[in-house]
Amino acid sequence: MSKKISEEIMFQYIIKKITPPLKNHITVVFDNHQQGFPDCYLRIGNKIYIIEFKDYDIEDKVLESYDVSLIKEKLDEKFVSKGVNQLANFIKKFSLPEAFYDQRISAIKQKLEFIPLIVVSEDFFSLPSFENYLSKRFAEICTETDKKINGLVILSVNEILNFLMCKVDVNIFKLIHEYSKNKKNRILRKTSLFKFPDFKHKNEHGKENLGKLLIDIFEDFPVTENPSILNSYKDKNK
Template sequence: MVSKVIKNFSDLKKSNLEKGSIEDFLFAYLKLNETSFGNGETDFSSIERQYFDEFSNILFISKLYDIERPKSITYQLLKIKSLFYFFYKKHKYIVDEFYTQNNILDPDIWFSEILIFLSNQNLSKISYVSVTNSNLKNYFNKILINNHLDKETSLETIKRNPIFQINDNYLILDWNFFFIGFYYKVNFDLLTIYNKKIKKISYPDYKSIMSKKISEEILFRYIIRKIAPPLKNHISLVFDSEQQGFPDCYLRVGNKVYVIEFKDYNIEDKVLESYDLSLIKKQLDDKFVSKGVNQLSKFIKTFSSSENIFDLKISAIKQKLEFIPIIVVSEDFFSLPSFENYLSKRFAEISTFTDKKVNGLVVISVNEILNFLMSKVDANFFKLIHEYSKNKKSKIRQKTSLFKFPDFKHKNEHGKENLEKLLIDIFKDFPVTDNPSILNSNKNKN
């Protein structure tokens, strides 16, 4: 009987199991076994032996990622505020039209209501909620799965419409999907207005523009400025340069040069669901080796202190320069320790530095940087990154079915005052209306 279960468990319908039950444990074991050793679709021979540990780990975690995906209210708020801020600055009439269509009289209050609603929910489980606020209710009704039950429903449809309405109440099917669905719907509405008011543009082209203009030039640069040390004589921070092959960010603190590439990619469902290791590897190579690792390597190789025009203060540095290559990712999946370890190996294979001191590659997500900003610990972020980069080991083997890889994560608790300050900063730094409430309320207090 046990033999039949082990061989055929993937075909069984999943039941609602009590937390901590023996069935839960058995299911987890079977899933671990399948993803560690493969199924009928898995061809482990397609992966080079030196990457086997990394990809078996990635394969396992990918099957649990939609369940375990970090739920960050702060990151989601920053994404949406960055989106509106861009349109407010570049095409104000588009956000005005959006506010009119959705009966939003005060955008800051609207954002605050969303934030308060999310803060009061238990984001760790399915929630049955009552919504009385008309603005929230209006948007909830736009992302109902009820509107799609007359046809076959895909996982993608559920991600975009993660709320089930029961009479006047709402069931949040998955909080990660709620974040995805809410952002997608707001973004899609803005695109619709953009198509009407400016010009017709396809969603892939629009997404490419948003990735550059919003994710990189607004959101990424904002968090780097937040986390970087105050600019002094021995510090240089550069985002833009006419030099070909220049990274998304160049930060020099004394003789330490942080070369940073930002990658704004979402993890595709076909990657999360696939057991085809060659498909997963190709996706990661195309997105991060060709366009990330190679770029960092080329810039460091060709870097010359005497010839650069973007960091004139560097001539005063007497010590030998030390380079720290970093990739910042928008999706937490791509900052998995096993994924970072794979990219570190590829960086070492591609790069040969005979005349420069170059430390190990670091991969970190936007979410992790925000967590550091909100943490209780008063520490220099880039000093920690430097120490981690300098002392990285190839891997650490534990007595488990999977390898445990070295990791850099700031796991300290958030300080409430730091969280509140960051949220207020986001509201202040990204105005989305001519008369922002949050600024007026602060003036009144003073």
């Protein structure tokens, strides 16, 4: 999939779809072509979500080799040098005087809190084992002590779509924040953390909701007004 489709259209569209209505305390900025800027900067109050989108794959022969060293080498190549490092470097260099892209941030009185997030196109790379490895690599690289930085979260595009499909009456970014914070602190307590990311397994009306969701997305998608697939789907489900 080309970068134009996967990142500039699909990724940005999905993030806009799950972002709360823009108000004075919310700022969202996509890649502004500034060197080192993340694919998406989203601030909700004092919480800053630094998001990278990665549309990568790793050869089957590598994954099926059972060679842990080789798999780690490929993960470092695909996701650490071009994802984890980018997130860590942006957070390290972040300073209020240079945050010209977020004009309302000066009004925030609370200490800023950073939530690093990588959205992947392949479900495979959001599995706990991969997230655990990349989270540890992020912790090793991002050792800032004067900033409040939570644990790295890996989400797949499908997990985000599943959230929309389930129509859970919870702000997904609140769940991501809680998950990220608990990962960082390793606090075991009964919270809504357990609804995320395993809520995708509890959807009883997935297929019905998915069909409606896809229709909504196609009708709203920025690359087309009324694709033929809409009519064929609607005729099929009359």
